[in-house]
Amino acid sequence: MPHFKFYYFDVRGRGEVIRLLFHLADEKFEDERFGMEQWASYKPEMPLGQVPVLEVDGVKISQTTAIARYLGHQFHRAGTNAVDCARLDMIAEVIQEFMSSEGMGKFSRVLLGMIQANKEQFFKEMVLPDIEKYAPLIEKFLLENGNNGLLLGDRETWVDVFAAESFSKVIDYGSPDALDAYPHILALINRIFNHPNIKKYVAGRKSTPA
Ligand SMILES: N[C@@H](CCC(=O)N[C@@H](CS)C(=O)NCC(=O)O)C(=O)O
Incomplete structure (x- = not known):
């Protein structure tokens, strides 16, 4: 290594x-x-x-x-063929867009006080709309993969970890019920954060x- x-x-x-x-x-x-x-x-x-x-x-x-x-x-922890790798890249791009979106892209700086704003109000008015735009897309991919809490196949990939970490932040730093409408994302978060390592x-x- x-x-x-x-x-x-x-x-x-x-x-x-x-x-x-x-x-x-x-x-x-x-x-x-x-x-x-x-x-x-x-x-x-x-x-x-x-x-x-x-x-x-x-x-x-x-x-x-x-x-x-x-x-x-x-x-x-990647795809095993070129098409699976490309599909994982596609989903990763969606997550990266979410992390760079209008509200979510600034949320960390609001939390750290680098942008002056009321945290709760910023989350509600700026981050929730981003969740409503991007979470349904991730929810759909999870459902298409057979509802096993993963985005592709049956083994955790780097994109599952990227999605779980990105979305868990809205629960941990925004609101505990922020993803209640997205049970498959909650299942993904649960699966990744319950991996023993x-x-x-x-x-x-x-x-x-x-
Ligand atoms: N597209 C880049 C964005 C990186 C980025 O925005 N980094 C910020 C911290 S999260 C940074 O380095 N800020 C300090 C600076 O730009 O001087 C990525 O995803 O890695």
Whole structure:
């Protein structure tokens, strides 16, 4: 296995999916966490001036989906043929759009106080509409796969982890009932976060504001 070093802020944000993929695979990585006050010294070293970034034997990879897809292949948590890989990419793009959408894209910065707004009101007025737009699409893919709590096939892939982490944030930081209308997404979250490796990591994880 290569040496992995992962760079991200000391929050879940966009980066936690990568940490979860390492824990799911039970693979070691250096988890380099930093605060906003240290960011200026890291930023010039990052390929796109942003994080998350994964360094693989000294080579830095940026963009959440590129890193997660790479780990999916590395840890055999990807599709097993080109069509399945493309279908997983399609679903991952939907999740990435959700994470970059008008409300959801800003929600972490609201939670961290970087955008001044009332958290509850922002969630209700800005994030809920994004959930209503994107959650039905994910719900449909889950149903099409046979209602086993996974998006494709019968083994957890990197995209299942990406979807579970992204949607669980609206429950954990928004409202506990935010996904009540989407039982298949709830089943996916339940399945991923009850995987023994992930459950063990989350049980010992410190709580963060975003
Ligand atoms: N499309 C990128 C977005 C990355 C991104 O927005 N990163 C933010 C943190 S979540 C960042 O690095 N902000 C600091 C900056 O831009 O200076 C991805 O998904 O990785």
